[in-house]
Amino acid sequence: MDKNVLDHIEMKIPARAEYVGVARLTVSGVASRAGYSYDDIEDLKVAVAEACTNVVDHAYEEDGFIRMICDIYRDKIEIVIADRGQSFDLEDMKKGLGPVDAAKPIEDMREGGLGLFLIDSLMDEVEINGDKGVAIVMTKFLQRDGREQNVNGIPETNAQKQQ
Amino acid sequence: MNLDIRTEELDGETVLFVGGEIDAYTASQLRESLLPLTEKEGAVIVVDLTDVNYIDSTGLGIFIGALKSANSNGSSLRLTGLNDRVKRLFSITGLDEVMDIEEEEEAQ
Numbered sequence: 001m002d003k004n005v006l007d008h009i010e011m012k013i014p015a016r017a018e019y020v021g022v023a024r025l026t027v028s029g030v031a032s033r034a035g036y037s038y039d040d041i042e043d044l045k046v047a048v049a050e051a052c053t054n055v056v057d058h059a060y061e062e063d064g065f066i067r068m069i070c071d072i073y074r075d076k077i078e079i080v081i082a083d084r085g086q087s088f089d090l091e092d093m094k095k096g097l098g099p100v101d102a103a104k105p106i107e108d109m110r111e112g113g114l115g116l117f118l119i120d121s122l123m124d125e126v127e128i129n130g131d132k133g134v135a136i137v138m139t140k141f142l143q144r145d146g147r148e149q150n151v152n153g154i155p156e157t158n159a160q161k162q163q
Numbered sequence: 164m165n166l167d168i169r170t171e172e173l174d175g176e177t178v179l180f181v182g183g184e185i186d187a188y189t190a191s192q193l194r195e196s197l198l199p200l201t202e203k204e205g206a207v208i209v210v211d212l213t214d215v216n217y218i219d220s221t222g223l224g225i226f227i228g229a230l231k232s233a234n235s236n237g238s239s240l241r242l243t244g245l246n247d248r249v250k251r252l253f254s255i256t257g258l259d260e261v262m263d264i265e266e267e268e269e270a271q
Contacts, residue, residue, distance in 0.1 A: 017188040021164055024186070024217075042248050049219045053187040099257035100227075114220040114256050121255050 007034075009070040015060055015083060020052045023068050027079065034072045035142060043122040044079070044140060050115040051081035051136045059085025059133065075142050076124075082135035165189060167214065168196045176207045182214030185222030194225045201233040201240060208233065213244030223258055230262060241265060 009030055013019040027048045031041045048068070055066045060083070069080040098117060120126050125139040166189045167182035177200055185193055200208050210226075212218075226242070233240040243265040245253065253259040 017186075018164075020187045021184065039248075045217070046219050046252065049186055053219070053221060056187055099255070100261060102257060102260035114223055118220055118252065118255065 004073055005071045006074060007070075007072040009072075011068045012065050013068070015052075015055050015064040015066045015085070017053070017056050019066070020049050020056060023052045023066065023081075024049045026068070027070065030070050030072070031077060034077055036077070036140075037143065040140060040143065044077070047119045047122045047138055047140075048079060048081065050119050051079075051138070054115055054136070055081065055083040055085065055134070059083035061085075076139050077142070079138045079140075080135055081138075082133060084133040166192045168192065170196070170200070176209050178209045178211055180211045180214070184217035185215060185225070186217065186219055187221045190221040190225050193222065194228065197225065197229045198232055201229050201238050202236055203238060204236055206233075206236070206238040207241075208238060209241045209243055211244045212242060212246075212249060215244075215249055216246065218249050218252055220256075223252065223256060226258070226262065239263070 009026075011023070011026060013022055024045045027044050028041055031044045036044065052066050052068075055064075064083060064085050067080070067082045069082070071078040071080075100114075119136065119138060123138040124141050125137075127137040129135045129137065164184065166185065167180075169180050171178045171180065179197060179200065181193060183189060197208075197210065200206060208229075226240075230240050232238075241263040242253075244267075245264060250259070250264070253262065253264060
């Protein structure tokens with residue numbers, strides 16, 4: 001294990017919708033333990049739930065498992081949500097990412113497909129690996145002393161003004 | 164971890180009060196309560212989300228479906244009582260641009 005990892009939490013749950021809430025509550029506890037703010041914890045909960053929901057909906061034809069790994073570093077948390085189900089076409093999936101387009105007629109709006117877009121919006125770094133199954137690796141940095149990381153286009157000057 | 168759902172008729176509007184966490188497990192419960200309402204011709208539906216403290220894309224998807232159904236049946240759908248977290252997800256996804264979301268009075 002990377003010696004920079006302060007704590008490592010691992011869990012395996014059934015890939016069923018009723019367990020998505022369990023993953024969500026677990027990450028909430030872990031992130032709170034690691035010192036994340038209320039808003040960041042809420043972001044992490046949604047991101048983890050979205051990744052788990054993806055596994056529930058797409059990974060297995062029959063019963064399967066979701067693996068959740070949380071690695072806590074000094075300045076960030078790295079969460080992996082992985083399955084061993086069938087991998088789907090990643091490139092194809094990424095093409096469909098994006099917010100709702102208000103210019104499009106409502107009939108064309110998708111009822112699914114917002115999940116990965118949300119993960120991408122709520123986390124600082126997202127990586128998707130697909131070989132035997134899919135693993136989503138998501139990172140969120142820990143904000144300290146009210147100083148914002150220069151991520152997601154938040155200008156550094158703004159953060160300095162707050163100090 | 165079920166949703167708390169009840170319907171009330173108020174001044175010609177059908178108000179659906181929802182409480183709890185809307186996720187992959189509970190979303191179907193919301194769909195089953197909400198969709199039939201939107202299928203009535205010319206109905207005015209208000210969904211009160213005051214007691215909803217969590218929503219993710221599965222819940223947002225239900226509202227997209229309900230909006231489509233309302234539009235094709237000449238009904239209207241309005242959301243009210245969204246807390247900041249719930250509102251944030253509607254705005255990140257751009258759904259606040261297409262849905263009728265009532266602003267809280269205190270925000271005015």
